[in-house]
Amino acid sequence: MGGLLSRLFSRLFSHPPSPSLPPPSHFLSEPWRTIHWGDNQSTLQHVKDYKPPTDRHQIRILLHGPAGAGKSSFINSVQSVLQGRMYRQALVDHVSSSSFTRQFRTYKIPKEDRQSFYPFVFNDMMGLEKRDGVLVDDVKLALRGHMRDSYKFDPESRLSEDDPFYNKDPSINDKVHVLVLVIDINTLSVMSDEIVQKFSDIRSEASDLGIPQVVIFTKIDVACPEIKKDLKKVYKVQHLKEKMEKFKAKLGIPENCIFPVKNYHDEINLNSDVDSLILSALTEMIHCGDDYINLNKSHDRLTCFNKV
Ligand SMILES: Nc1nc2c(ncn2[C@@H]2O[C@H](COP(=O)(O)OP(=O)(O)OP(=O)(O)O)[C@@H](O)[C@H]2O)c(=O)[nH]1
Ligand SMILES: [Mg+2]
Known part of the structure; x- marks a missing residue:
C-alpha cells in the first residue's frame, strides 16, 4: 500500500514544471520555410526509392x-506515414x-x-532527465555502435565492456549516422541547465565523430492553438521562430537542422499536413545520413551486414 501511495505521489508531483501558457501568436506575412502542403506523394516516393551508397549500407538514426518528449511517438509517426496506416510499434506512455x-x-x-526493409533504422532509447534517466556515457557508447539491441538501461551505471550487450567490434552499420x-x-522555457549541459556533451561527442545532427520540436499542436487548428500555419507563427532562434543560440544548432513536427498520438486516421512535417524531417535525416556514409565509407570496414 505504501509503495502504491508513493508511486501515485511521485506521478502527481514529479512531472516537469508545466510550461507557461503560450503567448498570443503573431503571424508573419510570409512563412519562413516552404513546405509543399498536400503534395506529399513526390517526397514520399523519394523516401521510398532511397538507396544507400551500396545495398549493404543502412542509415542508423538515433x-x-x-x-516524454515524443521519441517513441516520432518513430511510430514515421512508420505510419510510410505504411499509410496508423502504426504503434514503439510503446508510448501517457502518465x-x-x-x-x-x-x-x-x-x-x-x-x-x-519481403524487405527500408535501408534506414531508428534507435529509440530511454529519456534524459535531470538526475535519473539515460546516462550521457551510454548515449556516447550507442553513437559509436557499442550498444546491442534490447540493452536495458541502468541509470546508475553505464554499459560495461564485459556486458554481453556491449558490441566490441561495431561495423559501419552498427554506428550511428544521424543523431x-x-x-x-513546450518545455523549452523550463529546461534545466543540467539537461542542456547533457545535450551539449552528447552534441560535442557526435561532432567529434562527424555525425550530423537534427533537432525535432514536438507537440507544436499543444504550443499554439492556431497551429492545432491549422498545422499549415506552423512556419508563420512568430513565437515559434523565436523559440527556435533561442534554442539555436543555446546549443549552436543551425536553424535549418531544426524541424517542428506534430506526432501522431491520439488520432486514428492519417492527416496530410501531419505527414508533410514528418516527411520534411525524415527527408533531412536521410540526406544527412547518406552524406555521412558517403564521406566515411572508404574508412570503415563493413562487417555484419544488415545486422540490427
Ligand atoms: N499533443 C501531442 N502529444 C504528443 C506528441 N508527441 C508525443 N505526444 C504524447 O507525449 C507523450 C510521451 O510520448 P512518448 O513518445 O512516449 O515520449 P518519449 O520521448 O518516447 O518518452 P520516454 O520513453 O518516456 O522517454 C505520449 O502521451 C504521447 O502521446 C505531439 O506531437 N503532440
Ligand atoms: Mg519512449
Missing part, C-alpha cells in the same frame, strides 16, 4: 532527448513521470512488399 522507454531498441520498417535530439517545444 533518437535521444528528455523523457509516467520518468522515462517509459527503458531499453535500447532498433526499429526496422518493412517495405510494402513485406536526432527530440524536444517537446
Whole structure:
C-alpha cells in the first residue's frame, strides 16, 4: 500500500514544471520555410526509392532527448506515414513521470512488399532527465555502435565492456549516422541547465565523430492553438521562430537542422499536413545520413551486414 501511495505521489508531483501558457501568436506575412502542403506523394516516393551508397549500407538514426518528449511517438509517426496506416510499434506512455522507454531498441520498417526493409533504422532509447534517466556515457557508447539491441538501461551505471550487450567490434552499420535530439517545444522555457549541459556533451561527442545532427520540436499542436487548428500555419507563427532562434543560440544548432513536427498520438486516421512535417524531417535525416556514409565509407570496414 505504501509503495502504491508513493508511486501515485511521485506521478502527481514529479512531472516537469508545466510550461507557461503560450503567448498570443503573431503571424508573419510570409512563412519562413516552404513546405509543399498536400503534395506529399513526390517526397514520399523519394523516401521510398532511397538507396544507400551500396545495398549493404543502412542509415542508423538515433533518437535521444528528455523523457516524454515524443521519441517513441516520432518513430511510430514515421512508420505510419510510410505504411499509410496508423502504426504503434514503439510503446508510448501517457502518465509516467520518468522515462517509459527503458531499453535500447532498433526499429526496422518493412517495405510494402513485406519481403524487405527500408535501408534506414531508428534507435529509440530511454529519456534524459535531470538526475535519473539515460546516462550521457551510454548515449556516447550507442553513437559509436557499442550498444546491442534490447540493452536495458541502468541509470546508475553505464554499459560495461564485459556486458554481453556491449558490441566490441561495431561495423559501419552498427554506428550511428544521424543523431536526432527530440524536444517537446513546450518545455523549452523550463529546461534545466543540467539537461542542456547533457545535450551539449552528447552534441560535442557526435561532432567529434562527424555525425550530423537534427533537432525535432514536438507537440507544436499543444504550443499554439492556431497551429492545432491549422498545422499549415506552423512556419508563420512568430513565437515559434523565436523559440527556435533561442534554442539555436543555446546549443549552436543551425536553424535549418531544426524541424517542428506534430506526432501522431491520439488520432486514428492519417492527416496530410501531419505527414508533410514528418516527411520534411525524415527527408533531412536521410540526406544527412547518406552524406555521412558517403564521406566515411572508404574508412570503415563493413562487417555484419544488415545486422540490427
Ligand atoms: N499533443 C501531442 N502529444 C504528443 C506528441 N508527441 C508525443 N505526444 C504524447 O507525449 C507523450 C510521451 O510520448 P512518448 O513518445 O512516449 O515520449 P518519449 O520521448 O518516447 O518518452 P520516454 O520513453 O518516456 O522517454 C505520449 O502521451 C504521447 O502521446 C505531439 O506531437 N503532440
Ligand atoms: Mg519512449
